Amino acid sequence: MAALRNAQAYIGSIKGYGMAISEAPNSILLDVSTAEPIGRRWRRALGPDLDGYGFVLPAVIIMTALIVYPFFLALWFSLSDGMIGETRHWIGLKNFAYILQDHIFLQTIRNTIIFAVSSVILKSVFGLALALLLQRATRWKRFFRGSVLIPFVAPTALTTLGWWLIFDPTYSHINWALKHIWPLNLLGLGPYQWLGQEYLALAVCAFVNFWRGLPFFAVTIFAGLVAIPAQIYEAAETDGASAWRKFWHITLPLLRPVLAVVTLFSTIFTLGDFNIVYVLTRGGPMNSTHLFATYSFTEGILNHDIGLGAAIALFLFPLLFVIVILQLRMVRKETSYGL
Amino acid sequence: MEASSSPKDGLGETALSRRTFLRSSLAASAGLTGILLTNTPPAFAQERELKLLTFAHFVPASDDELRRQLEEFGKQAGVKVRMDQVAHLQLPAVLASEVQGQKGHDIIGLSRFAMPNLYAKQLVKLDDLVEKISREAGGLVNKEVGKGSDGQYRGIPWFYVSFPIAVRTDLLAEIGEELPDTWEDVRRIGQKLKKTGHPLGIAYSHCEDSNHTLRGIIWSFGGKEVAKDGKTVAINSKETVEAYKFMKALYEDAMDADIMAWDDRNNNVCLNSGKCSMIFNPISAYISARNDKALIPGTEKPIHLVINHVLPPKGPAGRHMSASPTSVGIWEFSPMKDLAKEFLAYHFKKENYEKHLMASEGYNQSFLGDFTFHPVYATSLKYYFHPYIASFSHAPGWPGSPTAAAEVVWDKFIIPDTVAACATGKQTAEQAVQAAEQEMKRVYQRLAEG
Numbered sequence: 001m002a003a004l005r006n007a008q009a010y011i012g013s014i015k016g017y018g019m020a021i022s023e024a025p026n027s028i029l030l031d032v033s034t035a036e037p038i039g040r041r042w043r044r045a046l047g048p049d050l051d052g053y054g055f056v057l058p059a060v061i062i063m064t065a066l067i068v069y070p071f072f073l074a075l076w077f078s079l080s081d082g083m084i085g086e087t088r089h090w091i092g093l094k095n096f097a098y099i100l101q102d103h104i105f106l107q108t109i110r111n112t113i114i115f116a117v118s119s120v121i122l123k124s125v126f127g128l129a130l131a132l133l134l135q136r137a138t139r140w141k142r143f144f145r146g147s148v149l150i151p152f153v154a155p156t157a158l159t160t161l162g163w164w165l166i167f168d169p170t171y172s173h174i175n176w177a178l179k180h181i182w183p184l185n186l187l188g189l190g191p192y193q194w195l196g197q198e199y200l201a202l203a204v205c206a207f208v209n210f211w212r213g214l215p216f217f218a219v220t221i222f223a224g225l226v227a228i229p230a231q232i233y234e235a236a237e238t239d240g241a242s243a244w245r246k247f248w249h250i251t252l253p254l255l256r257p258v259l260a261v262v263t264l265f266s267t268i269f270t271l272g273d274f275n276i277v278y279v280l281t282r283g284g285p286m287n288s289t290h291l292f293a294t295y296s297f298t299e300g301i302l303n304h305d306i307g308l309g310a311a312i313a314l315f316l317f318p319l320l321f322v323i324v325i326l327q328l329r330m331v332r333k334e335t336s337y338g339l
Numbered sequence: 340m341e342a343s344s345s346p347k348d349g350l351g352e353t354a355l356s357r358r359t360f361l362r363s364s365l366a367a368s369a370g371l372t373g374i375l376l377t378n379t380p381p382a383f384a385q386e387r388e389l390k391l392l393t394f395a396h397f398v399p400a401s402d403d404e405l406r407r408q409l410e411e412f413g414k415q416a417g418v419k420v421r422m423d424q425v426a427h428l429q430l431p432a433v434l435a436s437e438v439q440g441q442k443g444h445d446i447i448g449l450s451r452f453a454m455p456n457l458y459a460k461q462l463v464k465l466d467d468l469v470e471k472i473s474r475e476a477g478g479l480v481n482k483e484v485g486k487g488s489d490g491q492y493r494g495i496p497w498f499y500v501s502f503p504i505a506v507r508t509d510l511l512a513e514i515g516e517e518l519p520d521t522w523e524d525v526r527r528i529g530q531k532l533k534k535t536g537h538p539l540g541i542a543y544s545h546c547e548d549s550n551h552t553l554r555g556i557i558w559s560f561g562g563k564e565v566a567k568d569g570k571t572v573a574i575n576s577k578e579t580v581e582a583y584k585f586m587k588a589l590y591e592d593a594m595d596a597d598i599m600a601w602d603d604r605n606n607n608v609c610l611n612s613g614k615c616s617m618i619f620n621p622i623s624a625y626i627s628a629r630n631d632k633a634l635i636p637g638t639e640k641p642i643h644l645v646i647n648h649v650l651p652p653k654g655p656a657g658r659h660m661s662a663s664p665t666s667v668g669i670w671e672f673s674p675m676k677d678l679a680k681e682f683l684a685y686h687f688k689k690e691n692y693e694k695h696l697m698a699s700e701g702y703n704q705s706f707l708g709d710f711t712f713h714p715v716y717a718t719s720l721k722y723y724f725h726p727y728i729a730s731f732s733h734a735p736g737w738p739g740s741p742t743a744a745a746e747v748v749w750d751k752f753i754i755p756d757t758v759a760a761c762a763t764g765k766q767t768a769e770q771a772v773q774a775a776e777q778e779m780k781r782v783y784q785r786l787a788e789g
Contacts, residue, residue, distance in 0.1 A: 083743075085438035085461050098785070103778075104751065169597035170609055196544070196600030284545030285599045286756045286765075301432045302750040304457055304743070305785075306439070 077300075077310035084304045095311035105312060108290045112316075115206045115291060116270040122210040123266055124259065127217025134222050145219075152215035160279040163208045167194035167280070198288035201281050205289050208276050213269065217262055224258030225251070257331050264327045271316060292316060388419040389675055389682060392434075393448030393667075394427035397623045397702060404698035408691055412682050418675075434458070437670065445673040446682065448497070449666040452484070452734050453746035455494035459487030463669040463676055465683075466492045472687045477708025480729045483740045484706060485666040494666025495683060498696070498703035500621045501662045501728040502551050502651065509635070509645040510537050510616045519617070521653045522559060522585065529593025529617065537616035539593040540609045542601035542755070543586075543762055549601070549755040551661040552619040554735060557582045557754070558661075559654025564748065564779065569739025572783055575776040578656065583761045583768035590762040599759055611642060619660075622648060622702055625721055650724050651731055662732035664706075664741070701725060744786040753778045 042050070078095055080088035099105040130148060137144050151159060166173045178190035195201045228251065236246050274293035277283060283290035283298065290298075292312055300309015391409055396402045406422045413420030423444065425433050430450050437443030438461050449455055455462060465485075469492040473479045479496060487493035504525070506518065510532055519525045529539035542549035557563070562579030565572055590598070597605075607624040609615035613636040618624060627633075629643040651660035669679040685691060693710070696703055701715045701722050716725035736745030748754070753775050761771035 083457065084435045085441070085458070102781070169600035169605055170595075170614065171612070193596045193600060196596055196598070201600065281600065282545040282602070284752065284756070286759050287752075297432075298750055301435050303747045304435060305747075306435075 074310045074314060077306050078314050080307055082307065084301075084306050088307070091307075095307045096315070099308065099311055099315065104287050104290065105295065107287050108292060108295045108312070109315075111202060111287075111289060112271060112291045114202060115209070115273070115289075116267060118203075119206045119209045119213065119270050120263060120266050122206075123213045123217045124263060126210070127214055127262070128221055128255075128259075130214065130218035131221035131225055134218065135225050145222075148218055149215045151212050152219075156212060156275040157279060159212065160208060160276050163204075163211075164195075164280050167204055169193065169196055195281055196285055198285055201285060201289050205277050205280055208280065209270060209273055212276070213266055216266065220262045221255060221258060224255045228254050260327055260331045264324060264331075267323070268320065271320065387675070388421055389413060389416075389446070389678055390444040391420070391422045391446040391448075391682075392430075392437075392444035393422070393424055394430045394450045395424040396699065397621070398626065398699045401695060401699035401703060404695050405686075408686055408695070409682065412685050416678060416681065418678065441672045443670065445675045445679040446667065446669055449494045449668050451746060452664050452736070452741040452749075453743050455485050455492070455666050455668060456488050456741060457743040457746060458668075459489050459491075459493050461671050462487065462493035463671055463673075463680070464491050464493065465495055465668065465680070468492075468680060468684060468687075469495055471684070473707065476687075476689060476692075476710065479706050480708060480711060481664070481706055481734065484664040484734050486740065488743070494668035495687065496706035497665045497667045498699075498705055499662045499664040499729075499732065499734075500702065501704055501725075501732050502548075502555065502619050502621060502660050503648040503724045503728060504617055504651065505610055505620050505622070505624050505646055505648055506617045507537070507610070507615075507642075507645055508647050510535070518647070518649050519652055520649075522556065522589075525617065525652050526585070526589050526593060529589065532616040533593050533595075537614065538595045539589070540598060540601075540606045540615040540618040541589070541594065542598050542603075542606060543590065543759040544599055544601045544755055545752045546602045546605075546755075547663070548603050548606055548620060550735070550749050550752065551663065553586065553754050553758050554737075555619070555651055555660035556586055556654065558659035558733070558737065559652065559656055560585065561654075561656035563738060564745070564754075565736065565739045565783070567738045569736060569742050569745070570783060570787065572776060572779045574779055575772050579772050580768045581655075583758060583771055586758050587762045587768065599763070610646065612636070613642060619651070621663075622722065626700060626702065646721070648721050648724050650728060658731045659737075660728070660732055661735055661737075662704075662728075664734050704729065742786075744783045747782045747786065748779050751778070751782070753782075 077088070079090060079092060081091045081094070082088040134141070134145055134148070172191065172194055174194070175191035178184050178187070178192075192200060194204050232250050232254075233246060236250055241249070271291075272293055273291055274297065277289050277291050277294045278297070281289045283294050292315065296309045296312040298309075299312060300306045303309075389409070389412075391405075393402070393405070402422075402424060409420045409422050427450055430448070431454075433443075434447060434449075434454070437447075438458060449458075451457075469479075469485065472495065481496065481499075484499070485492050485494040485496040504519065508518070511518065511528065514528070514531045514535065516528045516531070519528050525539065532538065541552050543553070554564070557579055560578050560582035562574065562576055562582050564574050606615065606618040606620050607627060610618045610620075610624050611628040611631070611633045625643055625646050625648065628646060629641070633642045634640060635642045635645065651658055667683065669676055669683070673679055686695070689709070692705075692707070693713070696705060696710060696713060697715050701718070704725060705711065705713070711729060712726045716722045734741040735749055736742055739745070757766070757771040757775040757778075760766040760774070761768050766774065
């Protein structure tokens, strides 16, 4: 009771609140007879950011419609049975139990891990190298900076078709070059079944993903490099630091937050890749290139077993969620240059 | 501050206040939400329109004729019409989204063999129309295609595409061989031709052609995926093991390793570029060689002149090959079911259906008896096989019906993958067949439970 009275007193004491607490004992009803117009009261209740809510509302509606709703729908699909268009019934985790006994799915997990890890490592290393080169470029720098973005901005399906012709099973451009162009022909290499041999096909898919994602790394890291204050390097130079020591003790530590974010996004995009595998191999040969997205598409759309497809697609979600939380926490800790 | 209508900065722009922007955004959001919640389009969008969706045909003239008929029908019926096409590999995804959303086209081409079965609850019953059409046109050569899981026609058997051998007759002549008649002939000739740099081309990969041809080999050796009931998995047999051993030998003796990565285009390219000596494919390879005026490498001679088609080879259990059947159906959720049915009746009138068949240059093969010996198949010696191949062609899932489970086995490429594992030595024939059986049993069991 005392708490209630204190609360009433507190509310009543708020200057300009425009409302009086009812005198009736034990009542928490507000006497609105002397209140301001409703619109203004709402405005006051929500604080000074009412306009802000209005501005974000369309985005919230769109996000809810296009992200939140499909996510929960997929979750429901994964926990229910029935084909596409049929009435669905709750079956708990049965779809997940089923895919864990599916050897193609187990192979898909392995493929996805190899694909994502190798591709993200390549993108990190070469993305950093490319960013450093871009930073050093003094002539034609706009041209170079624009050019490196081409693989990233061109439609993936279209560029992958180009790669598909390069790795074509019968008329691979690379095999042709290995056979006909000097001095490559002296090496006696090839022909290789780029898309017909299991590990080679997965390597090709990872390579194309690396090619497509490299600009994202390079440009983002480049932005991080530009943001590092020049005084730090000047101070290090005064102390006689070598280029390697500057890179190792200044550049890399200060780029860590950028690297963490870019690696996080790239890991998520890479794990969800679909186009590259679908165009190059359709999951073959012998399911050696199926990723979560392609296998989920096969089961969920082609085979109409939408519950199974959703279970495959969502399988990594808990793990990804934890990775995202940890990585974002790390980023928050390290966003300052500590000067 | 209200929106000002006065020009700003002399550029004739209207200043947009924050409040106007908010109001407009909210109004647009509310309108969109209303449309989504009530599932009713605004009045201006509610025009009567008959919509047809099919896959982009390999002979585009066939689609042109279909569109012409639809437009003609639309004029007669006084409705707007629309025909949409998507690539054949994309059609299942589009149909799935239409079923899920219960919105979309009215008439749909069911390009996958099991679609009438799979979507039985979503498709209009068409028994009366099928009965009328087949009665007027000499009956159906296959009575299973188009049937739903309830045994009723959910799609009208439209046409099928068969898989003969497309073979380079000049290369055969060079090695003194005749046209192949049995699988052993194919192997023997293929072995010889591979040595001359012209291998045989059968995909052991994730593509439709692979699924078709490898089933044909298994059936010709007496193997089968399922029993006649269409439910009991019967792949693990002595006959199937023999077929797998044969396919391994065929790969080693007569083919190149690139077939492990082929898609549906590669065998056409291999034949028309002059590399391959034989492929198993619909006549599209021949038609594209002719249309593209492809030449025999190193000569000025058009390659299509030396390509001929032969009936699928005989195996120990006879001559069998898988064919690709297409049906046409009407969505149950369509608001224009009657009109859609009228259009199908119109399209399947003998004179219209014939024009469609003719436009495909013989690529489409009819399920209707009266069209089996149609003159279009006599327009070229290359098509002589057409009237006879129906007797040896089966829909996937044979000897059972083309069921949803058969489609899953198809889409998971269980047969091509296990054949490839055997051919590359990863598994013995027995192990590969066992792996196929295990995988198929899981699929059939899941669908039976579902």
